[in-house]
Amino acid sequence: MKKIFCIGELLIDFIAENQGKDLAKAEVFTKKAGGAPANVACAIAKLGGLSKFIGCVGRDQFGSFLLDILEDNHVDISLAQRSKYFTxxxxxxxxxxxxxxxxxxxxxxxxxxxxxxxxxxxxxxMVHFGAATALLGGDLEAAYGRYFFDALTQNAFISFDPNFRGDLWKGEEHIFVKKCMPYVQKAHLSKFSLEEAQLLSGKTDLEECCAVLHEIGTKVITITLGGEGTLLSTENSKHTIPSIPVNPVDTTGAGDAFIGCLLQQIAGLHDPKEILEDIDLLIGMVKIANKAGALTTTNFGAIPSLPDQEQLQAN
Ligand code: ATP
Incomplete structure (x- = not known):
């Protein structure tokens, strides 16, 4: 089984309780572990895969809380770093x-x-690049670029999820797009939301989005469409793969569960790049990954809702 390195942020999300949208009026917050690459690492490990998290938290109590959660979910945290800066x-x-x-x-x-x-x-x-914060500067962005170069030169399978957060890039979306381009170009597998596919391709029509993104370079594209399932696109074919019907209560982390489950399955292949040649194999894997995404929406919170193999097989 291949190892999957997940690089990027692990942070505390304080979620306001029952206050509507206005953060200024919120009084009660619930502490949750957040960070897409960390969620993906947990999704992989919970399904029995070998995931290693590369990221940095503070030497404070919140940093310990976060690393404990990853460890409890069987993620290898030996490459995680601690800093004197606050989590x-x-x-x-x-x-x-x-x-x-x-x-x-x-x-x-x-x-x-x-x-x-x-x-x-x-x-x-395999190396998964999926940090929402990596392209915002700092040592992380520099490290990200170097790990990306290493992944390319070490014949690693490269997975990319831009994790675009509009709140972080207001008025500077074009900079985000530019910074994503090397990853879109070289990724063997990319996972986009519809909004991300449209933003990165500059097109609105799904067919045109995929055409542009393949032209930039990415080999296999998955565009997750919530309850509608996933559009799987390779240079030769496109398939919309339905999800399973569920009653969603919280969609946080569905995309991370999806890509984590897909990567965990690919990691079981002798050569992960086999998926580039075998569309039927890929379709089967996306069906299962859709299930992982769907199941994650049926409970509150990202990491606690990620399915294990037993839950995946039972549905
Ligand atoms: P994230 O919030 O983690 O960034 P995302 O927008 O990338 O999520 P979604 O499209 O919400 O990802 O969900 C990922 C996958 O999970 C979908 O492709 C689908 O297979 C499954 N899924 C999500 N929501 C539902 C739902 N309401 N019903 C069934 N399946 C769902």
Whole structure:
């Protein structure tokens, strides 16, 4: 089984309780672990895969809380770093219609230092680049670029999820798009939401989005469409793969569960790049990954809702 390195942020989300969208009026917040790459690492490990998290938290209680959660979910945290800076925190309020209010205090996540000794472990393994904060600058962005170069030169399978957060890029979306381009170009597998596919391709029509994104370079594209399932696109074919019917209560982390489950299955292949040649194999894997995404929406919170193999097989 291949190892899957997940690089990026692990942070505290303070979620406002029952206050509608206006964060200024919120009085009660619930502490949750957040960070897409960390969620993906947990999704993989919970399904029995080998995931290693590379990211930085503070040497404070919140940093310990976060790393404990990853460890409890069987993620290898031996490459995680601690910094004297405070663990990154976000305060989020979500109204019933999904509208969000958001403030973000960036701390330790941006202090990730590049470690040149890791690159040998990338050899023939898999690396997932999916940080919402990596392209915002700091040491993390520099480390990200170097790990990306290492993944390319070590024959690693490269997975990319842009995790675009509109709140972080207001008025600077074009900079985000530009920074994503090398990853879109070289990724063997990319996962986009519809909004991300449209933003990165500059097109609105799904067929045109995929055509542009393939032309940039990414080999296999998955566009997750919530309850509608997933559009799977390769240079030769396109398939919309339905999800399973569920009663969603919280969609946080569905996309991370989806890509984590897909990567966990690919990691079981002798050569992950086999998926580039075998569309039927890929379709079967996306069906299962859709299930993982759907199941995650049936409970509150991202990490606690990620399914294990037993739950996946039972549905
Ligand atoms: P995230 O909030 O993690 O960024 P996302 O927008 O990337 O999520 P979604 O499209 O919400 O990802 O969900 C990922 C996958 O989970 C979908 O492709 C689908 O298969 C499944 N899924 C999500 N929502 C539902 C739902 N309401 N019913 C059934 N399946 C769902």
């Amino acid at each position: 990154t925190i976000a305060f989020v309020s979500i109204a019933e219609d999904g509208e969000r209010d958001f403030v973000f205090s960036r701390g330790a996540d941006k202090k990730l230092k590049y470690d040149s000794t890791i690159k040998k472990s990338f050899q023939d393994n």
